Amino acid sequence: MTVSSKIHIVDLFSGPGGLGEGFCAYTTEKNSLKYHLAVSIEKDAAAHKTLRLRAFLRRFEKFPDEYYRFLAGEGALPDWSALHPTEWKAAIEEAWHAELGTPETAAALAARIQTIRKTTQRRTLLIGGPPCQAYSLVGRSRNVGVKNYIPSKDQRHYLYKEYCRVLSEFSPSVFVMENVKGMLSSSVGGSGIFDSVLNDLEMSGEGYQLFALSGKGQRFGRPNPKDFVLRSEEFGVPQARHRVIIVGIKRSIVERLPADILPTLPVHVSTSKVKDVLQCMPKLRSGLSRNDDQSSWYAALSEALVAVRRETYDYSGSNKKKFLNELDRVASTSSKQTKSRRSSNYGVYPKSISEDLKNFLFDESILGLSCNETRGHMRSDLSRYLFASCFTHAEGRSPKAKEFPKNLAPNHANWETGKFSDRFRVQSWNSPGTTVTSHISKDGHYYIHPDASQCRSLTVREAARLQTFPDNYHFLGNRTEQFVQVGNAVPPYLARQIAEAIWPVFEWIHREE
Structure with a gap:
């Protein structure tokens, strides 16, 4: 042998x-x-499907064109057993x-x-x-x-x-x-x-x-x-x-x-910092748990802007002017956010990213980023996300529970006990992200996007970027299952x-x- x-x-x-x-x-x-x-x-069934797909793709020096079209949202995942039976059989034997x-x-x-x-x-x-x-x-x-x-x-x-x-x-x-x-x-x-x-x-x-x-x-x-x-x-x-x-x-x-x-x-x-891998990604608006369309979202964000601005008299940070300037920026740019997975500047990374990490993530054949759809948030959470991200921009850290204005605080019995002091945590541009865990599948409160104008939690793809999965690494299963996979990896x-x-x-x- x-x-x-x-x-x-x-x-x-x-x-x-x-x-x-x-x-x-x-x-x-x-x-x-x-x-x-x-x-x-x-x-785990969903994780195994992801594992098997990757085992299949490794059989190719260049991934099939059908795969890149799928990543861009152009149709369903192909029947690989019919298109490439030898490679698919090898993947089944491996995973x-x-x-x-x-x-x-x-x-x-x-x-x-x-x-x-x-x-x-x-x-x-x-x-x-x-x-x-x-x-x-x-x-x-x-x-x-x-x-x-x-x-x-x-x-x-x-x-x-x-x-x-x-x-x-x-x-x-x-x-x-x-x-x-x-x-x-x-x-x-x-x-x-x-x-x-x-x-x-x-x-x-x-x-x-x-x-x-x-x-x-x-x-x-x-x-x-x-x-x-x-x-x-x-x-x-x-x-x-x-x-x-x-x-x-x-x-x-x-x-x-x-x-x-x-x-x-x-x-x-x-x-490496959050901005190295997230700042160059498509700017996406948050989703809404109800009536999720562009006009409804813009109306909800406008309400959030009013609610947050109303509470600035009680601002607990030390850089109020910087906080207000960030609110003004959000008000002037929020209408430009969409929910498209395509990016016209894909591969244009900040100068701060290391060349090695950039090459590890980047795939020049990608037409659109998969697993990059935003969650649907409750309208009441938009004002909290907006406040938290603007606060982080101004102070360089996420606000603690005691620093939230009372009218923006959630109606939790234990909110003021200290058990949830960092319930709303923003991933600051200029620091490494906090540990991505499977809890991200429950809600996005611990994983708020640093760009206040997007007013949302991270997508699966953004969490995968923090975890340094290559952009061509697709996670199968529903969104909850995808988040669990990323958090456990x-x-x-x-x-x-x-x-x-x-x-x-x-x-x-x-x-x-």
Whole structure:
């Protein structure tokens, strides 16, 4: 049997494929080695459809013209099985709709792993992030309110064990596990989860040495827990997303591996900001939950302008003149906003964006941006969004609940308790965005667009831009499902850098064989 020069990847708990996308996007002209997704597994139906579509598209050096027409809104998604049956079949074999931890999935994966191992020697990689709801701070706070909730019986705490089981069975040369920062402090029955995770990873299969991409503790035993945390904004991602990234290399490889090629990830010189990826996008008006047409929206925004201006006597910031000037700008430009997904200046990015990130996002063949439709907002929320975005423009930060004029505050019983102090959060142009989470699917209050004249929350595409998904990456499912996929994903641009950081290890393995 012919030995492949590809680095074969098994991707567990894949979501819409952000981690795998980053690895597949990393290329080098030095040799024939490259990353190849052999199998990816996701149980959510909508995320799996996205995953399968991307697996199909990777079969082409240039995506089919029919795909670009679909992205521009010119018709439905084609029947790929009829147009390109060979590539579609390969995508089905790669992207599985299955639940990890079940006997059926375990048996099927075991068979696939045996096939992979026969053709790859030591060029193997396991990636993935077990679902994080039980570890995240938000998830844990929700669990406290669940009647009769018993942490030790919540199987979500132990999904990482399925990752470890596959790790032992697959026995790859390298693995990468991703999870939320909350895993560091999560505990069950008084025992910390993270220590158990690290112990189980180290003891899986033939044994692994763990590495933090910060470069700390590389040759001196296990790194400190906090050293495993990567802050995405330090690596060119325009979003403050802090995640645990654990890299493991087989001990038998580490013993002979030169110290100068141990995996580390250099911090970027400058920080990417919201304006780098959103300022050049089409200017869209918000939708309305009722009577959503251009004239109704303009009337609703006019009402919001009057309501906000009426409350400026009680303005709590320190730059009232700047606030009023922004209100005036909105009044003069609001009639120009539309709901079109097309952009006449697509690809014209601000000078502040890094060339590398721009090239990662941009696709010159795009005719229109998909997943870029605005939500329908209640008319009463328009005045709150308008106030919050103008306040952020003037003060450089989002307003807290106590800074909202009383007549603009929502009618919530807990509004003044402090529990919702940042309920209306604007993504400031000049800072990295706040963490995009699956909560964005519930409402847009935490993700208000910084351009006050658009008076709305972010679209799926804009959230995907903050997550650094390429513009040609389409999310299937309804809008709620699309938001969940984006919020749960690993930023592909960060994933590509992780792929680059561990690349020298595979180059060394390739030379040694």
